Amino acid sequence: MNMQRTGGIAALTCAATYIFGFVLLVTLLAELGYGTNDIDAEAVVRFSAENQTVLIVWNTVIYVINALALALLVVALARRFKMVSPEWSTIILAFGLVWTTLVLGAGMIANVATERAVALLAQGDTAGAVQLWKTLHAVELGLGGGNEIAGGVWIFCVSLAGLLHQSFGKTVVGLGILTGLGGFLTILPPLGDIAGAVFGLGAIAWFIAVGLTLVFERQTPSATTPA
Structure with missing residues (x-):
């Protein structure tokens, strides 16, 4: 298996981790307010005591496994652009590894x-447990759980490079630019929830599109792909 196909499988894995996260977010974790500003910290702590394995698995999938797969995808895409544009290859590698590090750190925290x-x-010590969780959760959100700036910039750069050098087709480029802008706009509090939803759902579609392109593409990286 070459690096491009490995990157494609990694991209599909990233999409799967997002889907897994969304499913739990709107089902099992919905009553706790996860993903909103109305999260009930004490309820989360008590839920954690009764369902610790569930939350550990959830965090591990959406952060740790996602980050490991993302690292492979970043390397594959940087290699893809190396021949057509060493400059874009370096930018993609740099921003991608920054995002990967932040995601992994958020998961561990x-x-x-x-x-x-x-x-x-x-x-x-219920009060201490709640306060500790609030503090560490704030750090988690700061690293990437509550904003998607790093991810938005990286996806936007990959998509823009794909457009400029015809390394990806219209589907990947269009989804990537929209998703990237959504991620960057999470920096604005009034748009945080909407922009976050655009980024999350857009990222799923973008990862799938990139993954399928890398897995099934038979053309050279500099050629236009049908995706």
């Missing part, structure tokens, strides 16, 4: 927040 909050709650 999210899991520590769950584990430590549950431990404090077991000791009878």
Whole structure:
């Protein structure tokens, strides 16, 4: 298996982690207010005590597994553009590794927040457990769980490079530019929820489109692809 197909499988894996995250977000975690400004910290801590494995798996899938797959995709795309544009290849690699690092860090912090909050709650320190979870959750959100600036910039750059050098087709480019702009607009509080939804749903479609292109493409990287 060459690096392009490996990157394609990685992209599809990224899409799968997003889908998994959304499914739990709108079902099991919906009543806790996850993904909104109305999240109930005490309810989350108590839920964590009863369903610690669920939250650890959720954090691990949406952050850790996503980041590991993303790292492979970043390398594959940087290599894809290396021959047609070394400059864009470097930009894609740099921004991609920054995003990968932030996502991985957010996942590790999210899991520590769950584990430590549950431990404090077991000791009878409910207030301490809630405060600790709030603090670490804020750090998690700052790294990437609450904004998508790094991811938006990277997806936008990949898509723009794909347009300029005809390395990706209209579907990948269009989805990527829209998704990238959505991610960047999460920096604005009034647009945070809407922009975040645009980024999340757009990223799923973009990862799938990129993944299918890399897996099934038979042309050279500099050629226009049908996706």
